[in-house]
Amino acid sequence: xxxxxxxxxxxxxxxxxxxxxxxxxxxxxxxxxxxxxxxxxxxxxxxxxxxxxxxxxxxxxxxxxxxxxxxxxxxxxxxxxxxxxxxxxxxxxxxxxxxxxxxxxxxxxxxxxxxxxxxxxxxxxxxxxxxxxxxxxxxxxxxxxxxxxxxxxxxxxxxxxxxxxxxxxxxxxxxxxxxxxxxxxxxxxxxxxxxxxxxxxxxxxxxxxxxxxxxxxxxxxxxxxxxxxxxxxxxxxxxxxxxxxxxxxxxxxxxxxxxxxxxxxxxxxxxxxxxxxxxxxxxxxxxxxxxxxxxxxxxxxxxxxxxxxxxxxxxxxxxxxxxxxxxxxxxxxxxxxxxxxxxxxxxxxxxxxxxxxxxxxxxxxxxxxxxxxxxxxxxxxxxxxxxxxxxxxxxxxxxxxxxxxxxxxxxxxxxxxxxxxxxxxxxxxxxxxxxxxxxxxxxxxxxxxxxxxxxxxxxxxxxxxxxxxxxxxxxxxxxxxxxxxxxxxxxxxxxxxxxxxxxxxxxxxxxxxxxxxxxxxxxxxxxxxxxxxxxxxxxxxxxxxxxxxxxxxxxxxxxxxxxxxxxxxxxxxxxxxxxxxxxxxxxxxxxxxxxxxxxxxxxxxxxxxxxxxxxxxxxxxxxxxxxxxxxxxxxxxxxxxxxxxxxxxxxxxxxxxxxxxxxxxxxxxxxxxxx
Numbered sequence: 001x002x003x004x005x006x007x008x009x010x011x012x013x014x015x016x017x018x019x020x021x022x023x024x025x026x027x028x029x030x031x032x033x034x035x036x037x038x039x040x041x042x043x044x045x046x047x048x049x050x051x052x053x054x055x056x057x058x059x060x061x062x063x064x065x066x067x068x069x070x071x072x073x074x075x076x077x078x079x080x081x082x083x084x085x086x087x088x089x090x091x092x093x094x095x096x097x098x099x100x101x102x103x104x105x106x107x108x109x110x111x112x113x114x115x116x117x118x119x120x121x122x123x124x125x126x127x128x129x130x131x132x133x134x135x136x137x138x139x140x141x142x143x144x145x146x147x148x149x150x151x152x153x154x155x156x157x158x159x160x161x162x163x164x165x166x167x168x169x170x171x172x173x174x175x176x177x178x179x180x181x182x183x184x185x186x187x188x189x190x191x192x193x194x195x196x197x198x199x200x201x202x203x204x205x206x207x208x209x210x211x212x213x214x215x216x217x218x219x220x221x222x223x224x225x226x227x228x229x230x231x232x233x234x235x236x237x238x239x240x241x242x243x244x245x246x247x248x249x250x251x252x253x254x255x256x257x258x259x260x261x262x263x264x265x266x267x268x269x270x271x272x273x274x275x276x277x278x279x280x281x282x283x284x285x286x287x288x289x290x291x292x293x294x295x296x297x298x299x300x301x302x303x304x305x306x307x308x309x310x311x312x313x314x315x316x317x318x319x320x321x322x323x324x325x326x327x328x329x330x331x332x333x334x335x336x337x338x339x340x341x342x343x344x345x346x347x348x349x350x351x352x353x354x355x356x357x358x359x360x361x362x363x364x365x366x367x368x369x370x371x372x373x374x375x376x377x378x379x380x381x382x383x384x385x386x387x388x389x390x391x392x393x394x395x396x397x398x399x400x401x402x403x404x405x406x407x408x409x410x411x412x413x414x415x416x417x418x419x420x421x422x423x424x425x426x427x428x429x430x431x432x433x434x435x436x437x438x439x440x441x442x443x444x445x446x447x448x449x450x451x452x453x454x455x456x457x458x459x460x461x462x463x464x465x466x467x468x469x470x471x472x473x474x475x476x477x478x479x480x481x482x483x484x485x486x487x488x489x490x491x492x493x494x495x496x497x498x499x500x501x502x503x504x505x506x507x508x509x510x511x512x513x514x515x516x517x518x519x520x521x522x523x524x525x526x527x528x529x530x531x532x533x534x535x536x537x538x539x540x541x542x543x544x545x546x547x548x549x550x551x552x553x554x555x556x557x558x559x560x561x562x563x564x565x566x567x568x569x570x571x572x573x574x575x576x577x578x579x580x581x582x583x584x585x586x587x588x589x590x591x592x593x594x595x596x597x598x599x600x601x602x603x604x605x606x607x608x609x610x611x612x613x614x615x616x617x618x619x620x621x622x623x624x625x626x627x628x629x630x631x632x633x634x635x636x637x638x639x640x641x642x643x644x645x646x647x648x649x650x651x652x653x654x655x656x657x658x659x660x661x662x663x664x665x666x667x668x669x670x671x672x673x674x675x
Contacts, residue, residue, distance in 0.1 A: 039160040064084060074096065120138070158195070310408045311406070333378050349376070362390075503546055528560055551630050559596055593650065598651050599643075
């Protein structure tokens with residue numbers, strides 16, 4: 001037993017030492033991370049100061065200073081602009097940002113401060129040649145890296161080296177026009193060497209963890225000893241009780257053997273009998289308490305059992321009912337007295353009775369759970385569709401004594417299934433009507449319209465010169481009305497084909513779709529001098545590619561059509577991914593914002609109604625079908641679309657589409673498209 005407790009102590013000590021070691025390692029790694037983050041933030045701050053001084057120089061177009069040995073005339077400027085002279089005849093030359101940075105770096109290096117160096121893989125000045133340790137970092141910037149930093153030692157001094165790139169911009173063109181670089185290319189970088197000393201001692205951390213380890217080991221030994229002592233006391237008490245029991249058994253035998261001398265020993269045994277009676281009384285009270293607890297537990301079980309909404313009953317291995325609840329009595333139409341003790345197939349029979357598929361037969365055959373749908377016949381002849389679930393019912397020792405069966409009436413489910421089936425048939429009929437409607441539009445309605453247009457053309461061709469002015473006006477009204485009617489028919493065809501001529505869903509890159517739409521609308525965009533900005537990555541969804549193209553083309557064309565006459569159109573298309581908290585599904589949200597004429601708040605819902613127009617035909621041409629088609633496309637893709645507008649300030653269309661695949665489309669981002 002002592003060896004067992006010693007083993008437990010060793011296991012506990014091992015676990016405690018592992019926890020202390022893990023804590024020490026975690027804190028040590030955290031100190032190193034904090035040291036790197038602090039050094040990086042200091043380096044970034046110095047770098048931003050240097051960049052700010054360069055921006056100040058660029059904001060003033062360069063700074064003229066008196067020429068010296070360190071500031072000779074700027075050889076990168078035209079000869080007539082390299083130098084100027086003040087009223088006293090002293091020569092001045094322009095200091096560009098690079099020269100200014102080099103001179104400031106020389107000053108800081110002389111004073112022993114932070115050392116920094118402007119450099120490039122293709123420097124124009126020899127002073128900008130890279131140091132050996134700078135070359136790999138410069139090459140990494142061409143690969144897309146944003147910054148580099150690391151600790152090092154130089155001449156026994158601890159340094160933090162940091163480097164960030166300089167990007168080629170329009171302000172670099174005057175001095176670097178011949179370099180052949182494009183805007184946005186990396187033309188060089190600035191490196192910094194910062195003396196940073198971290199004198200934080202590791203000993204407090206090691207000492208605190210060492211003390212914690214000692215305290216934990218001491219506690220384990222202390223409480224382990226107490227536990228072992230307690231166990232020894234319990235064992236001693238048990239041995240004492242065993243001896244007492246044996247003594248009482250011996251006393252009982254002596255009482256039988258000395259029955260004839262009972263009067264002589266009654267006085268000597270009275271005390272022992274009283275003690276025995278006291279123990280028996282305590283045992284009786286304990287037994288009564290246990291019985292009361294069992295009764296209470298049984299009452300609670302009966303209440304829960306009878307309050308269950310589904311029919312529940314327990315059947316033994318001989319198909320006899322042992323217990324049933326009220327819900328089962330309501331299903332069968334019989335009382336508990338009529339059910340208990342009877343065979344299950346006599347009270348509530350079904351098609352599975354007396355077959356191998358009977359739940360009790362399957363459970364006794366080794367199944368742990370049986371769930372099946374079956375019709376149950378009540379005593380009044382009504383057959384109820386039920387879902388039956390059976391599980392084993394065992395004794396405390398594990399012996400199988402029967403099953404617990406739950407029976408649920410699924411009549412309402414069946415009614416709902418029939419209702420859904422009827423609804424599906426109704427929708428099928430409505431779809432057929434819609435197809436017939438589209439056929440009528442495309443053939444029957446267009447035929448008389450084509451005749452009106454044809455005879456109007458003939459009337460204008462043959463008798464146009466002979467018609468009076470009023471007749472020409474009437475003819476023009478007829479032609480305008482026929483063209484509007486043709487537009488309305490075309491819009492209705494497009495609206496009906498959203499469902500009837502739909503394509504299956506496939507993977508669609510929305511950025512490619514928008515680029516294609518912008519190419520189609522290029523002439524309209526050029527005529528209105530519009531500016532369209534699109535996020536580089538609009539995401540990838542499962543959708544109908546043709547309808548996605550129609551959706552974006554309708555909305556963008558709508559923004560171009562209703563632009564403000566006093567300003568150039570500006571359209572911004574953004575993307576935002578968010579998680580819906582209700583169904584834990586990822587969605588793609590797209591915002592399309594313009595600065596057009598907008599609309600009033602009360603039209604936010606009506607704008608998507610078919611043939612709904614917010615302006616007269618004299619103000620803007622249109623049929624009022626385009627946005628209705630957009631709404632129908634979004635409904636087919638299980639998304640939402642809404643519009644927010646302010647009069648004379650513009651409108652915003654917000655589209656939300658579900659992502660069937662739970663991951664975003666990760667590709668290399670293209671630059672923003674700006675037209």
